Amino acid sequence: LASLLKDPSLLETRAYVNGAWIDGDDGTFAVDNPARGDTIADVADLSRAQVADAIAAAEKAQKEWAKWTGKERAGVLRKWFDLMMEHQDDLATILTAEQGKPLAEAKGEIAYGASFIEFFAEEAKRIYGETIPGHQRDKRIMVMKQPIGVVGSITPWNFPNAMITRKAGPALAAGCSFVARPAAETPLSAIVLGVLAERAGIPAGVLNIVPSSSASEVGKEMCENPAVRKITFTGSTEVGRILLRQAADQVMKCSMELGGNAPFIVFDDADLDAAVEGAIMCKFRNNGQTCVCANRIYVQAGVYDAFAQKLKDRVSKMKVGDGLEAGTDLGPLINSEAIDKVREHIADAKSKGAEIILGDESGSNDGNFIAPTIVTGATRDMSFSTEETFGPLAPLFKFETEDDVIALANDTIFGLASYFYAKDLSRVYKVAEALEYGIVGVNTGIISTEVAPFGGVKQSGLGREGSHHGIEEFLEMKYVCMSV
Ligand code: ADP
DSSP states (O other): OGOOSSSGGGGGOOOTTTTEEEETOOOEEEEEEETTTEEEEEEEEEHHHHHHHHHHHHHHHHHHTTTTTTHHHHHHHHHHHHHHTHHHHHHHHHHHHHHHOHHHHHHHHHHHHHHHHHHHHHGGGOOOOEEEOOTTTEEEEEEEEEEEEEEEEEOOOOSSSSSHHHHHHHHHHHHEEEEEOOOTTTTTTOOOOOOOOOOHHHOTEEEOOOOSOOOOHHHHHHHHOTTEEEEEEOOHHOOOOOOOOHTTTTTTTTEEOOOOEEEEEEEEEOOOOHHHHHHHHHHHHHHHSTTSSEEEEEEGGHHHHHHHHHHHHHHHOOOOOOTTEEEEEEOOOOHHHHHHHHHHHHHHHHHHHHHESSOOOOOOOOOOOOOOEEEEEOOTTSGGGTSOSSSSEEEEEEEEEHHHHHHHHSSSSSSEEEEEEEEHHHHHHHHHHOOOSSSSSSSOOOOOOTOOOOOSSSSEEEESSSHHHGGGGGGEEEEEEEEE
């Protein structure tokens, strides 16, 4: 892997704690390339005690960091952003090697991830407080915003760069310090952020990267250590519940970006070609491994057959392969369990009467690769109606009326992203308002941007990431009541 990089020193395998590069007391763990299966690196495996050390360093560093002016913090954060963009190609190569997504998508993720650092560097200067007219003649009320303190972060493998920057950007801008435990599948993309943070001049201890193969031990340390004042997590609803329970003992602030089961609705009056393009971007980005990927595609009866045919024509042209090879549209899935889950959802649908109109029905696995699959005749009793597939399976449900599809779309414990294609203006308003989701894409399949508040309702999470709202997650409000 190092030989593919313009700057091989970006391939760091040690942990970054208190401004120092350290080995793990628990040895190392292997990072595999999901396309080829070979081990690309052995990464420092930190013990729980070492994570506690990182938290202690972060606690000390935060006190100084919070004294920096917004403009001073903005300066080093901007430099961090510039370095990410300067090394975009290398960061993308590292990301594809450990995560699998096609290189072009990986480059896109680096730019997207970096954009949060750029955006929140700017926001660092705009953490405004408030004055409120006093409730008595001699009273003055001032509201100040202060950093929460030490933030513990746990992130998944599907966006190894952006899931960290979305949290670290606003946290550091607000004056918090940060201890990041990346997913064990994709630690290299996290560690390199530490390399660049050091080069950018972010002070020792403000950003710590603590790879560890034992997620639950790190999770416990972050929740039980009194120095940590906030947990920010992206991952499954299941693990989110565990962390919320653990965090309850210290009444810790929590931001949770959890699972989704996104509906993608195509109405009769939709621009069908645009809907097909949107469905492809939404369903097959990162090979279906995003929490905002369309999981259930609802198509109105009048356009159902035409949509299915058009989607099939387009998807059948997509090339599956190693993300590092040119021309690859769909990379491998992250591991064999991910493949098994997609296969289970396909088999379940087939056994309940769905028809597979595109895909490999053999059921045999070729490494971590699986052909993109489209099924028609999807119904509510099939697994994907309630569970996230997290893979390249597009189930097409047929519906008759607007009210029917709104009820179907909302019939889930999740409420992260939703999408629909329609032209009628009153329908657009009505459906956008009726969908019980934190995010609604109307006539678009791509909704992610650093300037908007990303997050879910229901069991998809707590809090928002991105936009000026995102920084509030890392700030406490304090009011000062003064008698004059
Ligand atoms: P995904 O399916 O996206 O991997 P998970 O919720 O399983 O979602 O994992 C998200 C992150 O949470 C990963 O980094 C994983 O290692 C970590 N994790 C898993 N279990 C726990 C736990 N009990 N406590 C803290 N972190 C955990």
